[in-house]
Amino acid sequence: MKKRFPFTSFPNGWFRISYSHELPPGGVKPLYYFGKNLVLFRTKQGSPHVLDAYCPHLGAHLGYGGHVEGETIQCPFHGWCFNKYGKCTDVPYANKVLPNVQINTWHVREINGLIFVYYHAQGEAPKWELPQIHELTSKEWTQLKQGSQCQINSHVQELHEQVVDIAHFPTVHSDHSTKSQGSEIDGSVWKQRLLSRQALEVAKLNLQIETQIEIILYGLGYSLQRYSISGIGQLQFILLFLTTPVDEEYLEIHMLISVKSFFTKTIASALTPLLLKVLKDEVEKDFPIWKNKLYRTHPILCDGDGEITRYRYWASQFYSELAEISNNNSPK
Known part of the structure; x- marks a missing residue:
């Protein structure tokens, strides 16, 4: 096989x-x-x-x-x-x-x-550490709540590649407004910034909703995502998207969320399951793609495909076993 x-x-x-x-x-x-x-x-x-x-x-x-x-x-x-x-x-x-x-x-x-x-494939000691999330020590934020969990036939690198694959948003997620605001690399950490602006009509009012997203990858198992949505007050929440390999074919996904008090902590708590459902539904739109796609080592890319090549080169640092890692030369 x-x-x-x-x-x-x-x-x-x-x-x-x-x-x-x-x-x-x-x-x-x-x-x-x-x-x-x-x-x-x-x-x-x-x-x-x-x-x-x-x-x-x-x-x-x-x-x-x-x-x-x-x-x-x-x-x-x-x-x-x-x-x-x-x-x-x-x-x-x-x-x-x-x-x-x-x-x-x-x-x-x-x-x-x-x-x-x-x-670590060779049993070496950790070369870097995971962060303490400072918001979770504040009384203004709800307790980190466990959301959906599941297993999927894919690879952890594939799932986190969606962070830079902006071009799939309109097709898979019906999102035509989210644009990349650039990325930063610091060793094992990848930081991506996204911005979305949408018009929304509520009670005959035309509102401009702006969503700022900061996604920080700590290796290929830990994604810390910060969302800030303005237009109807200021909604802020944190999503943890955690992936763990189970075996050669399957990986496990866990999603957790914390919401900053929105007017009151009661409202923030009430919003939590609604936000989790929206996020879960959006992630699951990718499942049929992830489960059935091929991994193209040398994909044909165009100028609107985002930083896929740069991301793959960054991800290559996490492999030490004998393997053919794509994009062996550092991108410009």
Whole structure:
């Protein structure tokens, strides 16, 4: 079977694996991402940790029946205990612990009510960090609310390419007004600015609605999007669009939103599900394209296609396995 994409399905970077509220102190959760079985657990002191799932003793999955003992996770089969470094610290029926017994560990961060792991094909340490979202520390903004989640047969790079593919907006989203206001690159971060101006008639009033959008990609798993809509008051909200590879074919999408108080916090809270539905509906318009398209390594582009070449060159930094990365030479 021909490979659909000319690069690995698992680029290096930070990816969401859980919500904080899903993992109380002492909690254990089996995971399957990057084509691997993993186990997530939170110690009694409150720190989340991720290990490869299988006990090196006789292969039990630590996520099914394993439980937290203090600062370790205990295997459900024979009771072997492993700490956050993956090192075996106790074998309850043995006189001494084997010194070199080890499970592979993953780098974990817990930020803004979300838990992330850092994937690297060669197991290297993180080269960059995810941001704290300063708005979420303000009482003027609603609590980050979880919206839709789903799996789709595509690639994380493909999904985030829509940020620069302005030319598809009129065809897929019936949006003829959104224009690019330029982009910036800072290492692993891509920042894109968009502007939309639309006329809207409300109660016989002709209103000019202006929407400013700032989209910041932190690698290929984390998109922080800030929206500011003027014309009827000032509506501001934040969307997190998070993508995590599940296996070679599928990835997982999560969308979360926070809204700035619009007149009152009650109104902001009431707007949240409406905004999520609109955003979800717009994203799902892309699904038939994403699921069925080919990846053109050398696409035929014209002057209205946006910064697709530049984006792909930026994205190439997240691959370290042997692969044919498109656009090997830096664009001007």
